[in-house]
Structure formats: C-alpha cells, structure tokens
Amino acid sequence: MKTSASLRGDGRSVMPGMPAGVPKKSRKDPLLIFRRTILPHAALSLLGLIFLFPFIWLLLTSLKNPSEIFQVPPAIFPEKWQWSNYGNAIGSIPFFLYMGNTLLLCVINIAGQLFSAPLVAYSITKIPWRGRGIIFSLVVATMILPAQVQMIPVYIIFAKLGWINTFLPLTIGSFFGAPFYIFLLRQFMMGLPGELCEAAKMDGASELRTYGQIIVPLLKPPLMTIALFTFVGTYTDFMGPLIYLNDNTKWTITVGLQGFLQDHGAQWELLMAASAIFTIPMVVLYFFGQKYFMKAGSTLSGFK
DSSP states (O other): OOOSOEEOTTSOEEOTTSOTTOOGGGGGOHHHHIIIIIHHHHHHHHHHHHHHHHHHHHHHHHTSOHHHHTOSSOOSSOSSOOTHHHHHHHHHTTHHHHHHHHHHHHHHHHHHHHHHHHHHHHHHHTSOOTTHHHHHHHHHHGGGSOHHHHHHHHHHHHHHHTOTTSSHHHHGGGGGOOHHHHHHHHHHHHTSOHHHHHHHHHTTOOHHHHIIIIIGGGGHHHHHHHHHHHHHHHHTOOHHHHHHOOSGGGOOHHHHHHHHHHHHOSOHHHHHHHHHHHHHHHHHHHHHHHHHHHHHHHHHTTOO
16 A cells, blocks of 8 residues: 655655655744744844834924923823924925925936946946956946045045036036946846847947947846935935035035024924935835845845
8 A cells, every 4th residue: 555655764754845854843843933933033123123213213203392302201202293393394494495406416416327337337348448457447446445535636626627516516427437336237247148249249230239229128127226326325415515515505405404403403393304304205215116225135146
C-alpha cells in the first residue's frame, strides 16, 4: 500500500514539502514565531512611531493657543482646536508667493537634471572616446568636496556675473548635471545590454536617435528617482535662497518661514501651522512616489 510519506536515509519518514531534518512542530513553535514575526514588526512599528512623533506634535501644537503650548505639564490635545491658526499663518506672510517661487525652482531644476544627467552618463558609458575614464573620475571626485568649501568661490563668480538676487544661481547648475545623478545613471546604463545600441546602429540609427528612442525609455526608474530627489532637495533648500535672494518677493518658503519667525517673534502656534502647510507637498509626494523611492534601492544595487 502506497503512502504519501517518503523515507530518509535513516529509515524515518518525511512528509512531502517539509525539509529533511526540520521537526514538524518547530514551524509552530510560539517562541520561534515571536522571534521571527512579532518581535521584528513590533520593533519596526516602535521605530516608525519615534520618527512620526515630531510631526504629530507639530500638528497638535499648530492647533493650540499660546497658553497651552507652554503649559506644565504639557497638554497633549488642545482644549479647543484652533483651526484659525492656519488662516492667520497664511495671512501673516505672502505664503502663496513663496510657495510659487519654490515650486518654480523645483520645476526648473528637475527639468535641468533630467535633460543633462542622462546625456553625460550616456556619453561616458555607451560612446567610446579617449579620456572618458578620466573625465568620469573627475566628476566622481567632485562629490568629495563639501558644499561649504565651494560656497565663497561660487558666490564671487555669480556676483561678477551679476546674477545675485536672481534665480539663476539656484538653477543654472542643474543644466550641467549633478555628479551623483551622473554616477547613478552610469551604473544603471552599465547593466543594459550593449547589443541594444549595436542593433540600433546596424539599422542606421544615429547616436542621438539611439539615445532618445532606445536608452531613455529604459531609464524610467532612475529618472523618476532623480526627479524626486531633486524636488526634495530644492524644496527644502535653505542656504541657497538665503545667500542669493535679497528681495523678499523672490524668497522661497523656507526663507519665508525664517523671516516670519524674525518678524513675529515666537508665535509658535502660527509657525507650526505654517510649517504643517509646508509639509503637505512632501507628504503628497511620498504617497504618490513611494514606489519610485523603493526602486531607488534596486537601482543602486546595480553598482559594481
């Protein structure tokens, strides 16, 4: 009579689908389940709450009145939700003007990076020419230089060009490609089959057509990653607008919040309300673009 069990070398039966040498009850061991599932999930949930706590406290503070903010012991929830703080915060500064300036810089910088970085990476990776290895090494070497080291020389250059108090110092660099984005795209392109470009050239395609019709459509994951990183970097930039923009009608939202603090003092409920509004685009960006942030890890896994 046939059975569903098989025999190991020592004569003991093993149920189908169960690895040999693993006791059946070990899969249902409560301690093992706790260590492998419950404990890691609990630790990650706690870590998530720790990172989320400042944002929750910001929202709660934005809905309190001044006396509740400095109350001892502190009150977690306000006695009366002060939704008017948001209207007062927006009315205290030209909020939408600052937000418009910020989003304009984001759009220009994203367009510049998506135009320049893939071109440089393609020329270094797929077009054979003498000295491309040296040029790439110099590009990567610039990543080592801290931004603070370049700050004064770059300011002097822009001042001599007459670009102070314009958006040019905050955008022109994007059209020459950021070293990290060039490095990222080069590593991704190295994983693409060389036969694609060879087949296109055999069909009579030029380098520009090969780049535009063959390579660029394959670069969607890293290009989306670059767009998201550029948006975050430009949207949260404080030092650049503070240094180059003297006219307050050209300020970005980060400099505008600092100006609000200087003009109105420590009205923390209004400052927290303005900061909460400031975070809305970032939260929306996260929910709609989180899959591309996750793909950034798989893109970086192509590094050799």
